[in-house]
Amino acid sequence: MRVMVAIDGSDESLYALKWALDLLxxxxxxxxxxxATSTGTATLEAPHAGSxxxxxxxxxIHVMQPFQNYVLPAAGSAELRKEQExxxxxxxxxxxxxxxxxxxxxxxxxxxxxxxxxxxxxxEQRHVDLLVVGSRGxxxxxxAFLGSVSSYCAHHAKCPVVIVKPPKESGKQ
Amino acid sequence: MAEGSENKGKPLxxxxxxxxxxxxxxxEWTLDHFFAxxxxxxxxxxxxxxxxxxxxxxxxxxxxxxxxxxxLEADMKKSTGKTVQKAKDVCTSKKxxxxxxxxxxxxxxxxxxxxxDKHQASLLVVGSHGxxxxxxxxLGSVSDYCAHHVKCSVMIVKQPTKP
Numbered sequence: 001m002r003v004m005v006a007i008d009g010s011d012e013s014l015y016a017l018k019w020a021l022d023l024l025x026x027x028x029x030x031x032x033x034x035x036a037t038s039t040g041t042a043t044l045e046a047p048h049a050g051s052x053x054x055x056x057x058x059x060x061i062h063v064m065q066p067f068q069n070y071v072l073p074a075a076g077s078a079e080l081r082k083e084q085e086x087x088x089x090x091x092x093x094x095x096x097x098x099x100x101x102x103x104x105x106x107x108x109x110x111x112x113x114x115x116x117x118x119x120x121x122x123x124e125q126r127h128v129d130l131l132v133v134g135s136r137g138x139x140x141x142x143x144a145f146l147g148s149v150s151s152y153c154a155h156h157a158k159c160p161v162v163i164v165k166p167p168k169e170s171g172k173q
Numbered sequence: 174m175a176e177g178s179e180n181k182g183k184p185l186x187x188x189x190x191x192x193x194x195x196x197x198x199x200x201e202w203t204l205d206h207f208f209a210x211x212x213x214x215x216x217x218x219x220x221x222x223x224x225x226x227x228x229x230x231x232x233x234x235x236x237x238x239x240x241x242x243x244x245l246e247a248d249m250k251k252s253t254g255k256t257v258q259k260a261k262d263v264c265t266s267k268k269x270x271x272x273x274x275x276x277x278x279x280x281x282x283x284x285x286x287x288x289x290d291k292h293q294a295s296l297l298v299v300g301s302h303g304x305x306x307x308x309x310x311x312l313g314s315v316s317d318y319c320a321h322h323v324k325c326s327v328m329i330v331k332q333p334t335k336p
Contacts, residue, residue, distance in 0.1 A: 023184055160328055160329065
């Protein structure tokens with residue numbers, strides 16, 4: 001089963017990753033001792049992806065949003081892009097650590113564009129079996145139960161989508 | 174509850190079914206992906222069927238003769254029974270034994286939320302009719318409601334669109 005987890009750097013998305021790894025990814029752990037990673041948009045064909053139901057590979061997807069159309073000198077925008085890419089790499093590094101701790105192979109995918117569209121496209125292009133999203137991420141609106149990207153993906157992604165709710169504050173789990 | 178000791182302490186997955194094709198697709202997909210490989214499954218499974226009461230189906234309480242209500246009730250019981258049996262058959266065909274199928278009466282939205290609370294489920298699985306925005310707004314959507322309001326994580330399984 002190919003699982004993709006959307007990571008935006010929020011605690012919610014990292015919690016969703018942990019939840020997915022704990023609950024959804026079961027099976028023989030003996031072949032998941034290495035953490036295979038690839039950054040950037042290069043696709044990596046995992047050797048056992050999709051060949052058996054016990055998932056051993058997860059794709060972590062992070063989408064960088066394009067900048068607003070500020071008037072920037074050319075040099076300035078390149079710097080901003082670099083900063084954004086570094087931030088993305090840091091966010092995914094944290095996510096990869098989590099996967100490593102749980103002994104799950106993970107690959108990363110960093111894209112640029114509108115997160116909702118990019119994530120849905122990626123699930124189709126990569127024949128993802130299950131997409132995992134947190135319920136609210138960076139664009140947290142206090143009264144919203146479901147963030148806009150998660151909501152969009154739940155409706156529009158063609159594959160099954162898991163919306164992971166945050167743990168209850170009262171500690172009852 | 175009559176499960177074997179292997180079911181103790183496992184996280185619980187609730188699958189919502191009604192008589193629609195897409196909810197059964199969701200059940201089958203879940204069974205294929207999480208309940209394959211023999212008897213040691215990572216989850217415990219309960220299938221929930223929400224059945225509206227006859228009076229709510231009619232919309233107006235007490236409308237019509239007693240006979241009409243009785244025959245409507247009987248009809249609904251029959252169709253509920255069929256759905257329950259169908260769910261059990263699907264599980265058996267996928268070699269998943271001892272699946273509890275529970276019928277709860279009421280609006281599916283509330284039934285699902287209550288069932289999650291009652292059973293302390295870790296995951297609720299719902300199908301999705303794939304309605305567009307307008308239809309969804311007008312007709313309402315159980316999967317939407319659940320995605321927003323249910324306390325546990327929700328898995329929305331869509332039937333692949335026919336090419």
